[in-house]
Amino acid sequence: MEEQNVKLFTREELQCRNSREDCILVIHNGVYDVTKFLEEHPGGLEVLMELAGRDATEPFEDVSHSSDARALMKKYKIGELVEADRTQSKAAFSPQWSNDQPQEQGNSWSSWAIPLLLGVAATVLYRYLFL
Ligand code: HEM
Incomplete structure (x- = not known):
């Protein structure tokens, strides 16, 4: 039920909301x-202003924000x-290295054969x- 109350936005209408006042x-x-x-913001005002009105997912993840930062969001x-x-x-969201695991298992014979x-x-x- 609560999900229905979430306000929805289009990327287009958000573009202009890129000022210090909004x-x-x-x-x-x-x-x-x-x-x-x-x-x-501990990382400064400038970085946020540069991305204002836009998708900031990648830069946000690149900084690897703490769980505290994620809670604050x-x-x-x-x-x-x-x-x-x-x-x-x-x-x-799923770590990229998770794809490597099945491959590692495929190579596991080398761990006993060598x-x-x-x-x-x-x-x-x-x-x-000696004999
Ligand atoms: C609602 C969104 C955001 C919140 C609540 C937030 C919060 C925080 C917090 C709490 C920190 C302190 C370090 C930590 O706890 O991880 C931080 C650091 C930082 N953030 Fe953000 N942040 C947000 C978005 C962004 C975005 C979009 C960028 C874009 C690049 C950014 C760049 C940085 C940088 C560069 C630091 C400094 C890291 C350092 O000096 O060690 N943040 N942020």
Whole structure:
């Protein structure tokens, strides 16, 4: 039920909200009014103003903000993007290295085959030299 009360915005209507008096950011399809936060942002006012009215998801993630910062964001959320303007960024949430894991499993034979071969080689060498 509450979901229906979320205010929806289009990217187009947000574009002009890029001044110090009215500054919004789009992060992960959420719309944030950071006008009152500009002066308080530990990373400075300039970085936020540069992205004002636009999608700031990538720069926001590039800085790898703390969980405290992510919790703070909620305070400034005013709504979300309309369905048509959303980016399908679900995949961006899952760490990229997770794709590597199945490959590692495929190579797992090397974790026992190499020590085994070394063991055989050492035994043969030992017999040659000392027996
Ligand atoms: C609502 C949105 C945002 C909130 C609530 C927020 C909050 C914070 C907080 C609390 C910090 C202190 C460090 C930490 O706890 O991670 C920080 C640092 C910083 N933020 Fe943001 N931030 C927001 C958006 C952005 C965006 C869009 C950028 C764009 C590049 C940005 C760039 C930075 C930078 C450069 C730092 C400084 C990192 C440092 O000096 O170590 N922030 N932010």
